[in-house]
Amino acid sequence: MDYSKVSKELEDLVTETYKLWDHNRVGFQWRHYTWNHTKRVRAMGMELGRREGGDVKKLEIAGTLHDITKKYDGEILNDADGNRVTSEQGFWLNEKLKPARENIVTRLYDEYDLYDTVHHDSGAVITEKILVDYGFDADFVEAVRSIVFAHLKPINMTSEDFDILYKNIENQILYDADTMDPNVGYTGFFRNIHIHAHFAIQRSGKFELESYVQGLPRFVDSKDSFVENLLTNSAKDVAEKRQERSRSLVSQMNAELENMNINRKYGLLGVIEYFVSETADPDFAYQLNHLKTNRIPDLQKSIADTTLSQSDRNDAEVAVDRVISFTQDLENEYKGLM
Ligand SMILES: [Fe+2]
Ligand SMILES: [Fe+2]
Incomplete structure (x- = not known):
């Protein structure tokens, strides 16, 4: 596999995907925000990977793909009392925005019916399918899928669950880069x-x-x-x-x-x-x-x-x-x- 060619193609897939929606502002995001954020998180993840002895290639690919389904997120849902609606794991749930046009990512999203998932979860599913198609080996695919999945941390998790989700240093690193960047x-x-x-x-x-x-x-x-x-x-x-x-x-x-x-x-x-x-x-x-x-x-x-x-x-x-x-x-x- 020509790694740098594939890496560039994945980047093009993400920018193409972001352009499938026509809306601009939603909550604290706007059209240009998501891609600029993605590039910064990827760069920071790779740098932290060098410092922590993590796998920089996994962090590069996961950084590119981590928010691939983010554009589905609409306004945050509130219940009748005005409180945030949360998932079992404590994630805020969003209204879902349908894309105006389609590509391989949105077709997979429909095929696996990911509308009820939060974007770290749907992103992990899409990441896995795409990387298998590109012919990455199974260990690499699983590692990158897991990094994308761990980029949001459940609010109340037991230390056993934490140890499983963040066993790999790369999972901790992308979480850190993604938390730091907007804040x-x-x-x-x-x-x-x-x-x-x-x-x-x-x-x-x-x-x-x-x-x-x-x-x-x-x-x-x-x-x-x-x-x-x-x-x-x-x-x-x-x-x-x-x-x-x-x-x-x-x-x-x-x-x-x-x-x-x-x-x-x-x-x-x-x-x-x-x-x-x-x-x-x-x-x-x-x-x-x-x-x-x-x-x-x-x-x-x-x-x-x-x-x-x-x-x-x-x-x-x-x-x-x-x-x-x-x-x-x-x-x-x-x-x-x-
Ligand atoms: Fe995200
Ligand atoms: Fe992010």
Whole structure:
């Protein structure tokens, strides 16, 4: 088997599958979110695999496939009293959204009647069928199926059940990567901005920069519990560093409020406003690339061209340095390196 060819084909299968639905926003997800998240979880899973001595190929394939049935998830179901409807294992249940078009994944989903399952479960079934078709050996298929299945952890599980589900280090690793990505670090911050701005605009027609920035330290603190509950030491180590970096980032942003004029143009406040300039379907990969290749060079050029007082020029220069450093860290998180 040509592994890298197959790996690319599986990636194409996932992106093709995500395009079979026409809806954009559901809950805390939007169209571009799922694929960007998938790429980050895969990269982080592979990096944690190197650090923990896990099987990186299994983590790569499982990372690609782990949310393959995620687009079936609609709004979270509530009962008559307004409480979340949960499965026996404590997972929140979603309304199911049917795809507008079909492919091999949706045909398998129908064939095995997976509509009553949660996406880690349906994803594991689809993963197994697809990998068998590609001719992977039975041990590899079972290992990857099990990683996908374990990427959500039942709320109340006995320690015996835990030991079975997370016996393989790869299962712990993908759980950690998938838990960390939406919550901890700049990737969590990026998601938070886009959730916050979307609902703020829906509610009141506008995004309030100042109050958003003032609320960020509390947002970061609220993620400490995620760090404690990670399963591998390597992930805890990454997550603690991410929390530390996020704390320093949000305190820089709060300090920037002292000089709104300069910092909305040259600083991190300007980056926030750039991020929320797209609220319908923000694309992490696109916005990151835009910061790197357009925004930062444009700001540097503008400092050189504009007549600024000496003190404004100094402030603008250190503001751009903060943006450069933020952008580098964001990119490293994207690559799974931090
Ligand atoms: Fe998932
Ligand atoms: Fe995920």
